[in-house]
Amino acid sequence: MKILITGSKGQLGLELTKQLEKEKKYEIIATDRDELNIIDINSVNEFLLNNKPDVVINCAAHTAVDLCETDVENAYKINAVGPRNLAIVCEKIGAKLVQVSTDYVFDGNGTRPYREDDTTCPNSIYGTSKLMGENFVREFCSRYFVVRTAWLYGEGNNFVRTMLKLAETNNELNVVNDQFGSPTSTVDLAKAIIDLMNTEHYGVYHGTCEGQCSWYDFAKKIFEIKNIDIKVNPVTSEEFKRPAPRPAYSVLDNFMLKLVGLNSFRTWEKSLEEYLDKE
Numbered sequence: 001m002k003i004l005i006t007g008s009k010g011q012l013g014l015e016l017t018k019q020l021e022k023e024k025k026y027e028i029i030a031t032d033r034d035e036l037n038i039i040d041i042n043s044v045n046e047f048l049l050n051n052k053p054d055v056v057i058n059c060a061a062h063t064a065v066d067l068c069e070t071d072v073e074n075a076y077k078i079n080a081v082g083p084r085n086l087a088i089v090c091e092k093i094g095a096k097l098v099q100v101s102t103d104y105v106f107d108g109n110g111t112r113p114y115r116e117d118d119t120t121c122p123n124s125i126y127g128t129s130k131l132m133g134e135n136f137v138r139e140f141c142s143r144y145f146v147v148r149t150a151w152l153y154g155e156g157n158n159f160v161r162t163m164l165k166l167a168e169t170n171n172e173l174n175v176v177n178d179q180f181g182s183p184t185s186t187v188d189l190a191k192a193i194i195d196l197m198n199t200e201h202y203g204v205y206h207g208t209c210e211g212q213c214s215w216y217d218f219a220k221k222i223f224e225i226k227n228i229d230i231k232v233n234p235v236t237s238e239e240f241k242r243p244a245p246r247p248a249y250s251v252l253d254n255f256m257l258k259l260v261g262l263n264s265f266r267t268w269e270k271s272l273e274e275y276l277d278k279e
């Protein structure tokens with residue numbers, strides 16, 4: 001089976017490439033912006049027609065949430081036009097398309113974990129552009145999996161590494177305690193995507209580690225596991241203003257994965273322990 005990964009040098013792309021390479025049954029074409037820029041329909045057309053992958057996993061995205069608020073055109077080009085281009089050409093060659101999306105498609109005013117059929121209402125450019133990408137994929141490709149994830153960490157810049165770095169030079173940190181989500185390891189997400197792409201269970205999925213916490217709880221757990229003695233102060237989003245609004249509650253229920261019997265996500269604490277063992 002031939003698998004094309006876009007954005008393969010990002011956190012998820014690296015982990016997917018690693019897991020797929022372990023299983024000898026896949027031929028992997030790992031690309032990033034230089035080899036295949038997904039915003040260019042001509043490049044996408046040529047690359048996919050030449051290589052004829054059976055599955056395309058789109059890990060390319062503009063993930064700098066705050067920057068998206070001002071870098072609006074690029075946000076829409078990468079997060080919406082890119083997946084649209086892939087969807088159009090995947091349909092042409094009969095390939096399956098996995099589009100990775102985000103909890104930021106919800107407004108965060110919910111009071112129970114969001115299911116796949118809950119009403120979307122993004123409140124940032126990042127969220128709006130990612131939702132547009134989801135919709136294009138659903139519109140133009142018949143064999144699609146849209147997988148929404150959240151609070152992702154793996155090989156690359158992420159919250160866990162930021163906390164560890166800050167702890168090297170600070171005795172005290174302020175961390176937001178009124179936004180709730182599910183920290184998710186790229187290891188768990190990559191496994192779920194590989195399991196899904198081997199099926200014909202097309203549709204929209206939520207894929208996050210089990211359980212929930214605030215960023216403050218997340219930070220406290222990181223320092224507890226690493227035995228780092230540092231004072232962590234809980235603060236509100238109001239006290240820690242960012243350019244892009246964040247959903248206050250963006251816990252996702254892996255409802256569809258449970259329905260098709262493919263929910264293999266571990267608890268966020270368990271996956272974090274494994275990750276920090278190697279850090």
Ligand SMILES: NC(=O)c1ccc[n+]([C@@H]2O[C@H](COP(=O)([O-])OP(=O)(O)OC[C@H]3O[C@@H](n4cnc5c(N)ncnc54)[C@H](OP(=O)(O)O)[C@@H]3O)[C@@H](O)[C@H]2O)c1
Nearest residue numbers: 007009010011012033037038060061063100102149150152
């Ligand atoms: N990170 C999170 O917390 C989080 C949360 C929820 C959902 N997600 C979603 O999960 C997916 C994977 O995220 P991630 O954290 O692995 O992202 P990431 O580390 O930021 O990686 C994204 C990759 O895409 C590449 N890229 C950007 N524009 C491109 C283009 N036009 N053509 C080809 N490649 C391009 C980037 O290259 P450059 O470095 O050169 O830009 C980078 O290598 C994304 O769809 C993201 O929206 C992430």
